[in-house]
Amino acid sequence: MLSSFFGSGSSEKCSGRASTHTGKCDATQKKNSPSTPSPNSSNLRLVRGFSPPASSSIPSSTNLILSENKNVQHSSASSSSSLPVSSRLSSKQQHQHHPQAHTSKSFNMSSAQEIDGAAHRVSLSASPTSNFSTSPFAARYQNAGQSSKHLKPFNTEDVRILLLENVNQTAVDILKKQGYQVEFHKASLPEEELIEKIRDVHAIGIRSKTRLSANVLKEAKNLIVIGCFCIGTNQVDLDYAAKHGITVFNSPYANSRSVAELVIGEIIMLARQLGDRSNEMHKGTWNKVSARCWEIRGKTLGIVGYGHIGSQLSVLAEAMGMNVIYYDVVPIMALGTAKQLPTLKDVLNQADFVTLHVPELPETKNMIGKEQLDQMKKGAYLINASRGTVVDISALIAASREGRIAGAALDVYPSEPAANGDYFNSTLNIWGDDLRTLKNLILTPHIGGSTEEAQSAIGIEVGEALVRYINEGNTVGAVNMPEVSLRSLTSEEDNHARVIFIHSNRPGVLRQVNEILGDHNVDKQMSDSRGDVAYLMADISDCSPKDIKVLYESLESLSARVLTRILY
């Protein structure tokens, strides 16, 4: 059987918070059923509210289609009569209500009553026919020699995903291949528009510009997962997300090499004043000089933050004959002949080039200000490709004008535009115009990770993480949830259900959960916690849809519950 379940309801109707994080009436069908429509041919659409799992009195398969004008439309299912009902509802869907969602343009939701009245219309859900996993990483979670059972929390066409900031086509392809509804935007969205759109989606994909603050996330009643198609996750309120059952993934190192290569290029450019020479030539000026132009061989590179990028850079810099010193808050094994120094000041005192590769944190805000610039060697260079808040730009402008630093390269800024265009001015950042007047200053528009290689790899990595999470509940690689995975169920494992229970991490919850699961055969179970939030996943055999309904309702009644999903 290839069915799915995302929570369940409490009555034999589509109800719940029809306008909010509600579940959906839907149906699934057996894999390889001759009547299985292709993922893209199904006439299912996202439906909020939910139908109960199958019981003897419930039609075998149920679906609702919501139209933009709030009408609940019928969807007929020619061959679904023998198929089980599948229903899904997260705890958020059931317990949160957002009054404005009824007016949402893309999701003019039916009210509970409307859904109620239209319940039990029968249709089919398309099941994916191909395995989404393309990476060896994903293969670790498959069952050797057996075909995996594809768990689906939704009918694939019900899953709505919003992709912003020109996320790579590789991700779009992976997500569309699942049959998900993908809405793609090249730029980030202004907060108001973002809030409008985020209400309706189950997953969102962003890069560094989209701020997913608590203010935005509190409107995201359907959201179960966020994909940051980049390294940095400072743009997301990770804690708020975790406490509301929203799992966040990123791509921790797929663009590290691209950043490291950019910085190597910039070191040479700064040492040879290439930016200025090139600008002069563009204006018709021939200015052949060697004064204060240097080789980088034998010079000292000071790396602040010796993580994925810093350590890559270390290797490349040594290969070019540089000496490498670094500062990091944790002891990290040096690569090559690089040397970790005890303080930031030590690195600033000794380096000819200082390059920053720390995350945006309260501790790294204005980490390089006047005091630190004064500690740098006279005539040294500063490179920042980490986050704009790490450098006090006004202090940098002063140091450059006074000739204390010989040049700088900036890829990141405290305020960055949401889209490409003529936005890099004093309106965006108060010192914008002053900055542009400086000599030997390389300015780039946050392109450290912007290579074809990096973006394509990130698209695949985060795209697959989203699919694994949506379809199987696997949190490996999550940045704000405990990492929990269970091997995939096999297609032979009929009538198995996967229970996912995100809950507050407090004493006694596991005992309560296991009392609820205890009437069933728990084939496997894994649970882990991270701060205040815990994530439990269990596979249960011989589970009828009626059992699932009971399980779901029992788990939902626990006061520690953050989010319940049941996949089958």
Ligand SMILES: NC(=O)c1ccc[n+]([C@@H]2O[C@H](COP(=O)([O-])OP(=O)(O)OC[C@H]3O[C@@H](n4cnc5c(N)ncnc54)[C@H](O)[C@@H]3O)[C@@H](O)[C@H]2O)c1
């Ligand atoms: N310009 C770009 O396009 C671009 C691309 C990728 C990443 N980034 C930025 O670069 C940052 C670093 O990336 P990474 O992959 O190397 O991250 P990472 O997590 O692998 O490494 C960061 C290192 O900084 C260290 N660190 C943290 N706080 C510190 C402090 N106060 N002082 C000194 N060291 C500290 C950590 O211990 C860690 O070793 C990211 O967080 C992201 O913001 C920018």
Ligand SMILES: O=C(O)CC[C@@H](O)C(=O)O
């Ligand atoms: O691509 C981006 O927008 C962000 C790149 C980089 O800052 C990252 O965090 O990976």
